[in-house]
Amino acid sequence: MLIPAAATAADRVALVVGMSDYKHIPALDNTLNDARGLAETLEDIDFDVTLALDTPLAELSGILGDFAFKAETSELALVYFAGHGVEVQGENFLIPIDANVQSNADVQRQSVSLDQLLATVERARKMRIVILDSCRDNPLGDLIDLTSADTDGTAEASGGGLAPASPDRGLLVAYAAKDGQVALDGSGDNSPYATALMERLPEPGLEISLMFRQVRDMVLQTTGNRQEPHTYGSLSGVPFYLAGAAEGQEDVIAEDRSVAWSTLRPEQEEQLLALADTGDTRSMLGLAYMRLNPNVNTFDPESAVGYLTRAAEAGAPEAQFELAKLYERGIGVEPDPARALELYRAAAEQDFADAINDLGFFHHQGSLGLIPDPQRALTFFERAADLRHPQAQFNFAALIDDGLIPSKGPEDAAGYLYQALRSGSIDVLNLLTERPTxxxxxxxxxxxxxxxxxxxYDGGLDGQIGPGSITAIRRAFGLEG
Structure with missing residues (x-):
């Protein structure tokens, strides 16, 4: 599905938070400069930026809620936090300026968890990123033992650093310093990490995964290898240019990912090749997509099968799904329905919604050697819908409306339709505005x-989809009206 860029309220949204003037723990020197500088950098590349500086917890919580709602209709949602961060019993917390902590429990009650930040971006349509330029020192010193379950403990404090992040697939968490390490505040006006971000973010045509790799290399060089940034989680296989396309390059977010990846510049393809050799599965995916585009000179289906096989064996669900399609259709490899089904199931076991939705159709139609089983198909459709697969959400809503799901009624169907709108399904938008009956x-x-x-919507609940309802549907999708 292609969504016209001009039609959406904001394709790229960012929440930039800087905490410096702490009331009860040591203040930080550069965090406000870093937040202001990054906000300006993002605005220059057409992000809709919300800037929060020295914000107390209650105000910050409201800002996070508002941003989460805005992020639902964006293509990319990004959160940047510069300030104190600590690990408590394996969980990461970002500390607002009014926190007054005397125990682990105080940290947990008076701070924002990394999980809360992840929740603010998780419903963005294409890309979801959280960047933590935090943990520049241990702000609590020996006050409490951050590793102890004893909330009144005063034993030896944690050695500093954040715990490794484990975000859901499709979410990328970037740390200024690898887990267990302390980030540097810097001797100038900005931290080394913020400086590198502000330099690399505005480069047109720089694919997002390669951008973070270049930021890492810059910080290592600047700090004499004392600080190593790190990323956790994984982005989807959609290429994305934070600063837009370079001159002569097509800026496209398309369903046909082979077309999108083929716009990558040659020097970045070389970087993907190098990363693939280190085992980076997203680089393997990108290279495979490039070799599945019949309209470019890199077209090589057998090579694509090789890259996808390596990534699939490493456990990448998107690679398993794409390889399954090649075995199903006999592209670059001999057709093998049994192998295709095995790969679809492997991707589905990792909650890859596309694979789950397709398995629903296979069970419904009796494809790939399966015996038709409409009832089992419904369980796959519901599971895919609950994982926010837009087509599955719409289809499952239609099944409920037809009375085929006895345990669910009109309110459930409406909930799935609303979520499909928020996820950016142009097909759902068109059907609900043009064929609501x-x-x-x-x-x-x-x-x-x-x-x-x-x-x-503020009209009557009469079931008549007139101009007021249509305007509401468009606004829920992310259009102006």
């Missing part, structure tokens, strides 16, 4: 109520 009146009435709950 394909759903029963009860479901349409429930959809109006859902839109009203979220502040998009």
């Amino acid at each position: 394909m759903f029963k009146t009860e479901t349409r009435r429930a959809l109006q109520a859902e839109l009203q709950t979220h502040g998009f």
Whole structure:
């Protein structure tokens, strides 16, 4: 599905947080400079930026909630935090300026967890990034033992650094310093990490994964290898240029990822090749997509199978899914339905929604050697819908509307339709605005109520999808009206 860039309220949104003037723990010198500088850098490359400086916890919590709602209709959502961060019993916390902590429990109650930051970006449509330029020292000294379950403990403090992050697939967490290490505040006006980000972010045509790799190399060089940035999690296989395309390069976010990856500049393809040799599965995916585009000179399906096989064996679910399609269709390899089914199932076991949705169709139709089983197909469709697969959300809503899911009713159908709109499904937008009567009146009435709950609709709940309802549907999608 292609969503016109001009139609969305904000394709790229960022929340930039800087904490410096701490009331009860040591202040930090450069964090406000870093936050202001990064906010300006992001604005220069067309991000819609929310800047929060020296914000107390209650205010920050409200800002996070507002940003999470805005992020739902963005292509990319990014959060940057510069300030004190600590690990408590394996969980990471970012400390606001008014925190007054005397125990682990105080840290947990008076701070924002990394999980909360991840939740603010998790529903963005394409890319989800959290950057922590924190943990520049241990702000609590020997006050408490951050590793102890005893909340009144005063034993030896943690050695500093954050715990390794384990975000869900499709989320990238970037640390200024690798887990267990302390980041440097810098001797100038900005930290080494913020300086590198501000230099690399604005480069047109620099694919996002390679951008973070170049930031890492810059910080290592600047700090004499004393600080090594690190990324955790994984982005989807969609290439993304934070600063847009370079001159002569097509800036495209397309369903056909082979087309999108083929726009990568030659020197970046060389970097992907080097990263693939180190075992980086996203680089393998990108190289495979490039070799599946029949319209470029890198077209080589057999080579694509090789890259996908390596990535699939390393456990990358998107590679398993793409390799399954090649075995199903006999592209670059002899057709093998059994192997295709095995790979679809492997990807589904890792909650890869595309594979789960396809397995629903295979069980419904009896494809790949399966015996038709419509009831089992429904379980796959529901699972994919609950994983926010837009097509599955719409289809499952239609199944509920048809009375085929006895345990669910119109409110459930409306909930799935609303989430499909928020996820950016242009097909759902068109169907609900042009052919709303394909759903029963009860479901349409429930959809109006859902839109009203979220502040998009203030009309009557009559099930008639007139101009007011259509405007609300468009606003829920992310259009102006």
